Amino acid sequence: MAGDLYDGDWQDFNTGLYFANQMRNLGEAGIRVAVIRGNHDAANAMTKTIPMPQNVKIFSARKPETWLLEDLGVAIHGQSYAN
Numbered sequence: 226m227a228g229d230l231y232d233g234d235w236q237d238f239n240t241g242l243y244f245a246n247q248m249r250n251l252g253e254a255g256i257r258v259a260v261i262r263g264n265h266d267a268a269n270a271m272t273k274t275i276p277m278p279q280n281v282k283i284f285s286a287r288k289p290e291t292w293l294l295e296d297l298g299v300a301i302h303g304q305s306y307a308n
Contacts, residue, residue: 228263228306241275252280259292260284262305 230244248258260283277283282292286307293300 226260229265249278252278261303264306
C-alpha cells in the first residue's frame with residue numbers, strides 16, 4: 226500500500242482501529258501487506274500509536290529497506306516518508 230492511509234490532522238482513532246482489524250483479517254487469510262507511509266501518515270498520531278499485526282511490514286522512514294518473501298521469490302523495496 227502506497228502511503229497516506231490517514232490524513233495528517235485527523236484524530237478519529239476508529240479509522241486506524243478498523244484498518245488494523247482489516248489487516249488482521251488479511252493475515253488470517255495468509256496475506257502479507259507491505260505499507261509505505263506517505264507524508265500525511267507521517268504527521269498523524271495514529272501512525273505511531275496503533276499497532277499492526279505481524280503480517281504487515283511497514284517500511285522505515287530512516288533508510289530504504291528490502292522485505293524478502295522467500296517463499297514467493299520476491300523482494301519488495303521501499304522507504305516511508307519521515308514527515
